[in-house]
Amino acid sequence: MLFGVNLIPHPSISGVKIIENKNNFPISWLNTQGYCEYSIFLENVRKIITAPTRAMIQGSREHSVLEEKFKEEAEPATFDEMLESSKTAEILSRELPVISASYGIRGFIDEVWMTPDEFIIIDDKPGTVAYPSSINQVYGYCMAFKDMIKEDRKIVASLRQRGTDNVFWASYFDEKAEKKINYIINHMHELISGTKDFNSTDNPNKCNKCRFNRSCDRRV
Numbered sequence: 001m002l003f004g005v006n007l008i009p010h011p012s013i014s015g016v017k018i019i020e021n022k023n024n025f026p027i028s029w030l031n032t033q034g035y036c037e038y039s040i041f042l043e044n045v046r047k048i049i050t051a052p053t054r055a056m057i058q059g060s061r062e063h064s065v066l067e068e069k070f071k072e073e074a075e076p077a078t079f080d081e082m083l084e085s086s087k088t089a090e091i092l093s094r095e096l097p098v099i100s101a102s103y104g105i106r107g108f109i110d111e112v113w114m115t116p117d118e119f120i121i122i123d124d125k126p127g128t129v130a131y132p133s134s135i136n137q138v139y140g141y142c143m144a145f146k147d148m149i150k151e152d153r154k155i156v157a158s159l160r161q162r163g164t165d166n167v168f169w170a171s172y173f174d175e176k177a178e179k180k181i182n183y184i185i186n187h188m189h190e191l192i193s194g195t196k197d198f199n200s201t202d203n204p205n206k207c208n209k210c211r212f213n214r215s216c217d218r219r220v
């Protein structure tokens with residue numbers, strides 16, 4: 001039991017769970033999909049295991065440091081309590097679990113600022129480039145979050161340079177953003193259900209940096 005719901009493993013795709021009879025995938029896949037969706041296939045369908053990259057190790061170290069620092073001063077509260085308190089005061093939450101059974105997505109948001117006027121959803125990134133794939137990922141968090149709150153306060157999607165206060169990209173999660181990410185989420189579900197094939201990148205620079213490049217049959 002995680003996120004307060006039963007997660008049933010998918011019979012053949014390792015990162016996918018079945019929640020309320022619908023496939024549910026990690027929101028971070030929206031980022032991977034933008035880089036090369038074939039790597040999702042290699043890792044979760046073919047189940048190829050690779051050593052973590054240096055960037056992954058460093059990212060998880062920095063994550064833990066921020067998390068520990070936050071816990072020293074944090075007061076535990078439920079999601080509903082935070083929503084309620086934030087109607088009159090600013091609340092900050094880290095590693096907030098979000099799940100949407102209806103969209104079939106789940107994940108942990110690096111940081112959320114809840115204010116009486118809006119919610120700011122922050123995803124920490126190693127650099128300062130707002131790649132379309134990074135934007136898709138933070139939009140995915142916004143989508144799941146919006147599905148959980150069922151209220152009208154505005155949602156802002158933001159990307160921040162990891163380990164700093166530098167928010168280098170931010171945008172309202174408006175109707176256009178919602179439509180865009182809904183399209184990509186549906187595309188992911190088509191890949192998972194097998195109605196579409198996983199595509200691979202034709203960019204050799206991506207393959208050179210990819211942790212699956214030694215075992216990939218589509219490397220360019």
Ligand code: SF4
Nearest residue numbers: 036039207210213216
């Ligand atoms: S090696 Fe290239 S084609 Fe293969 S998974 Fe990695 S990025 Fe995609």
